[in-house]
Amino acid sequence: MHYPEPLEKLIQFLKKMPGVGRKTAERFAFHLLLWPKNQLVEFADAIAKAQEKLNTCQECGCLLDTSPCPFCDISKRQTHLLCIVGSVKDIFLIEKTREFRGLYHVLGGLLSPITGQSPALLRIDILKKRIEKYHVKEVILALDSTLEGDVTAHFLKKELDSLSLLASRLALGLPMGSSLDYIDGGTLARAFSGRRTF
Numbered sequence: 001m002h003y004p005e006p007l008e009k010l011i012q013f014l015k016k017m018p019g020v021g022r023k024t025a026e027r028f029a030f031h032l033l034l035w036p037k038n039q040l041v042e043f044a045d046a047i048a049k050a051q052e053k054l055n056t057c058q059e060c061g062c063l064l065d066t067s068p069c070p071f072c073d074i075s076k077r078q079t080h081l082l083c084i085v086g087s088v089k090d091i092f093l094i095e096k097t098r099e100f101r102g103l104y105h106v107l108g109g110l111l112s113p114i115t116g117q118s119p120a121l122l123r124i125d126i127l128k129k130r131i132e133k134y135h136v137k138e139v140i141l142a143l144d145s146t147l148e149g150d151v152t153a154h155f156l157k158k159e160l161d162s163l164s165l166l167a168s169r170l171a172l173g174l175p176m177g178s179s180l181d182y183i184d185g186g187t188l189a190r191a192f193s194g195r196r197t198f
């Protein structure tokens with residue numbers, strides 16, 4: 001017995017979420033059907049508006065609903081430091097630790113030998129231009145401790161080698177295989193202050 005088509009469609013959408021399999025998607029779908037109609041409309045509207053109202057900063061790559069970008073405001077940030085992150089979410093995690101006041105660069109993802117993610121998504125040209133423009137002295141790689149994070153870090157190190165800057169990587173307390181989101185604020189803060197030259 002198959003589910004009615006509109007319900008199956010909802011399940012298929014929910015299954016696209018990271019970490020959500022068929023069973024969880026079914027549970028979510030049945031749960032959503034219990035919500036009052038006005039709440040469901042608000043939910044759908046919030047999803048649609050999130051993308052519509054957010055802009056990508058052309059410099060750092062962060063998502064914002066304000067302009068100019070607070071992370072690129074050179075009157076408030078230390079421009080000799082630049083932190084490279086894998087996703088926009090990581091900027092907000094790092095800001096919460098209050099350990100870092102430099103600039104950010106969001107990669108469009110991490111390189112993957114398995115899925116074949118190419119270096120084009122790293123926005124390297126923009127990164128190099130900003131390093132030169134702001135006379136950046138140290139680049140901090142705040143990448144996940146995963147195979148993809150390692151491959152990306154080595155690639156970046158090679159790319160930035162000619163720019164004569166210090167490259168460091170968060171290491172302390174980050175177990176292998178961990179992504180930044182699973183690390184508590186205290187550990188992330190320690191990882192920042194204890195960063196190692198890479």
Ligand SMILES: [Zn+2]
Pocket residue numbers: 057058059060061062069070071072
């Ligand atoms: Zn920015």
